[in-house]
Amino acid sequence: MKKLKIIAVVLVQVFFLFRGYAKENIGFIKTAGFQFNQDTVKEKDIIDILHSFSKSPTKTARPPKQFNFSLVPSAGYTLSTGFAVDLSGNAVFYTNPADKEKLSNVFSNVTYDQHNQFLFHTNSTIWSKSENYVFIGDWRLLKYPENTFGLGSLTTSSTENLVDYDYVRFYQTVLRKIFTNFYSGFGYNLDYHFNISEAGNADHSVSDYKNYGLNRTTVSSGITYNLLYDSRKNLINPINGIYSDVIYRSNLRFLGSDENWQSLTFDFRKYFKLSPKNDNVFALWMLDWFTLNGQPPYLDLPSTGWDTNGNSGRGYPQGRFRGKSMLYLEGEYRFNITRNHLLGGVLFANAESFSAYPGNQFQKILPGYGPGLRIKFNKQSRTNLCIDYGIGQHSRGFFVNLGEVF
Template identity: 25%
Template sequence: MNRNYLFILILSIATPALPVSAQEGWFKRFVQKTISDTTGEGKSSFRVYPTLGYAPETSVEVGLSSLLLFQAKGDTLNRLSEVAAFTFITLEGQYGIWLDNAIYGDKDKWFFLGRTRFQRFPLLYYGIGHTTPDKEPALIDANYLLFRQRVLRKIRKNLFIGPEIDYQQLYNAEFRQPEGHVYDEPLGSDGTRNIGLGLALVYDNRHNVLNVRKGFFGELSFLKYNQSVGSHHNFQGINLDIRSSHPLTKRNVLAWQVYGNFLTGNVPFNQMALMGGEMIMRGYYYGRYRDNNMLATQVEHRWLPFGFSKRFGGAVFAGAAVVGPKIGSLTPARARLSGGVGLRYLLFPKKDIYLRLDVGFTKDGPGFYLFTGEAF
């Protein structure tokens, strides 16, 4: 989902540089509590900070972001686990809550990786395929619920395997055609519910999921959605996600990712391979291009932090992606390109966690993103 964000937290970052007289009162205390990191090693950290944003389809948006960081049993030798939440409400009466988790058990015995979404938010629909029109998109206004979780067991060092479940439901849906252009209503546009069951194989030697300075993550998973378990449609998919980060110097990191979705069967429009969003192909609206298959890649250089600052850093990134009805149609000639720059702020110094503000540029224009932790 692509939103143009202006964040209150940016004001709190700048506030400590103001004269003392301008920082008195409750706002100063709130800012200091929000951006300070006083917890010791092995101790859990929890922060809540407000957000303010704007998007053409929602008008003004306000919300709260929160982040819980901890290590199993308070042991610094265990990996850093994170649970991130984001809630929002708009002046148009739209609302939602997002929850993401990457939780490692003691000595990596278990690994819980997943995300939950609930939102009442319009979905822009441009059609299916790599040549969808630039005209005004259709709008599908609906309630959307997603629950996807992997329960992984370590089978050897850094290697995990386990079941995966994906539940997605689109209900109270209304398909609104734009003036002067008519779209064929896609499968699932009047509402759909699908339950996917499958298996995930994950290799992960990262120690800090939110800011990987050195490490490799690879996931290969299979999900099957069948009417026999309550799905409205029968389809299946293979997902591929490979990420690698390489330290060039103490402050510089080069990272790359290859990401793919490959689906067959009667796939509803909202569960197709979707290009865009806050993770990959930043700058494109999430789902600007969609089809049964997608292959995407990106590379990013990060300064964490800049050499002249203890807290501010930056990034430059570029990506390419292609969607198509079959794997054979994923050719370079059909690829879309994106690129951009980002600003980083060290939110948790003792845990090396940064707040990122990215601006992605595409042929459709810029997209703005602010999240805790890197995109990949």
């Protein structure tokens, strides 16, 4: 490997994990299905492991909480960031503790890395007490030098082009229940890029960014109409249910947008619990992102890793592929490694394709795949620390997440 991949927080956790726990917790694996000996074993997370090595008296099992908070400071290397320091946290709670139907979730992340990228990002999904309303937010503040490679699925490293910019994103949506698990509503989306500059293509050719339209500042400001179906109970680590979100976005000059342009996004996820005897899950994710008309700013076009949670395209760095429209499909098999659910694993595969420019025809399919490790960080909210190794075409590296990728 070209670089040593180090994730400090994982080394600490693995040390505590295997110091006397391997023999107790590793189950008997059946070759085909990752099934385990179903002896009664209490579920454990990192907090339990740390308590077990403290000198304090033995504690009784932690009672379930209405509010759970997880915080992970880390330093390490990923394909998208290079070497980075990171602080991630999520708060999970029931807005109506008496019902305990849907978990609300607020996730925040602060990152600084070797590419001088600074990122502050907050995602939130908050249900009202009666679950008649859901409030969805995506707020970001970035200082973000980013390598881009042009438009379409056929770009190569010869057209690598460093584009530097500052970025403010403010997305906020309010949805009203129509019937069980089905919601409809409106939102406001703002994408504001400023202080934009480019270094130029590595091969000194004219960049797609310049051909598409080079600007120092771009604004996309628009209203969204949303249709949401969500039968998942746990948004961080679902074991069953369906999530389907359709978003029509209309950016308008009178709202401050540089241009009038419209887009349509389909986000569909389905979770299959494979057996009543364990929590093994097959998860499926489809993301289709279309520019319907108009000319979105280059940096607002569909791109690898620029979905809401920044998780599409494991196997490729963020922004590796870009186009006016995008097709994406991913499948992931999630399974337990230890009987106490402290350790788990995943196997994933994805495929994406982007439209060419000029024109809108989709080009070749770009595959990605790989394995991943899951460490139970908070058993009450089912939050995992996720460490994946993604492999793409001429690209590979680590990807780290707090909570499942989708």
